[in-house]
Amino acid sequence: MTEVQHHEPHEDTGARLNWLRAGVLGANDGIVSTASIVLGVAGATTSVPQIVTAGLAGLFAGALSMAAGEYVSVSSQRDAERALLEQERRELKEMPEYELAELTEIYEQKGLSPQLAREVAEQLTARDALAAHAEAELKIDPDGLTSPWQAAFASFVAFTVGSLLPLLTFLIPSGAFRVSLTVATGVLALALTGSISARLGGAPRLPAIMRNIGGGVVAMAVTYAIGHLVGTAVG
Template sequence: MAGPVAGPEHHFIHRIGWLRAAVLGANDGIVSTASLIVGVAAAEAGREGILIAGVAGLVAGAMSMAAGEYVSVSSQADTERADLETERQALEEAPEAELEELAEIYVGRGVEIGLARQVAAQLMAHDSLGAHARDELGISDTLSARPIQAALTSAATFSVGAALPLAAVAVAPVEHAIPVVSVASLACLALLGGASARAGGAGTLKAAFRVTLWGVLAMAATAAIGAVFGTVV
């Protein structure tokens, strides 16, 4: 009697491009803005000063995240294009050598040499550059660099993340700004860590603890600095 037929596996790697930028943006938005607010509040500033600092941090941070992601991912895309051009030239000038190179890659993965040459020949007949890009260079559509997507995702999620501690300080009594913003931000960080891990198919508790710990350290450092400057200045 035949056993149950397994369905197609559900993978998460296709999400890695936007998920990394989204998590990084939201995490930075919460941590940096909450830390800024806590530091300014520790210096005994009024509500208006705290809100101005928070809004300025949101705008500056969102623009910085967008620019940083765009430049970084554009550099990756430039490298990918240069490597693909080098590979295209090699395929035009020495196709047989490139076939052997691809076959050796499959042999290294455990395929018998004769079969490896057949597979390499068939793949190159179908899409020679794509085969070498994927198996020799590690470049695929799923993992390829998308600068604009990364920039927009980071800026948008940073803004959403930064809005959370701003909302907390806007409704909290100014004398309780530090504990309210700290607790609200750490709760949001824990939820973010868990949600991002779930979206990526990883364990939620470890991810939630990881981002929360760094949030605690960042807010504690800025609170200490704010308290010192508030006393001295």
């Protein structure tokens, strides 16, 4: 009983961290992709309406793509988890003694004595057999399956928030400062998302921040250069 009571909050915390990490990565993608689009078009033209239109198109295309991808991914994972739970439910019905012995062995491998492991397995099975076996064997919470719609919405929002930073920044100043300020905002935002990602993953912050900034700066520089070359050639 004690192990289960302490384990459930740990699982909840892990789930929240996964959601937060996914949100940070979504925002990071929004920053890089939209800033790159804006700068790429800015390299080809000085028309603010055209640049903003391209940025907005990239924002919604990217956000919808992220949402659709997350929905498909989580739906596939949820279907697989449901199939495993259904198989476990069937095995518990058809061969309960074997499943009890299997659960006992799992707790023995965790360090409990055979007698205590058997007692824990029996008590957990009596309380909720499917939940006990799903958690111990499959690492799945039957009542905590991720919703595909929630995942899609979270990805859409995270990408949109990240995209709005460089897009709105581009509209604040005028003239030549637009490009430089957009780049600066993108770099600062990437530093923040890199720092948060490192903290969530328990990794050193500086290397994560530098990798994040480096990748984003390369993407922005390449798209700006391509936009400038294409704009010059077409013009």
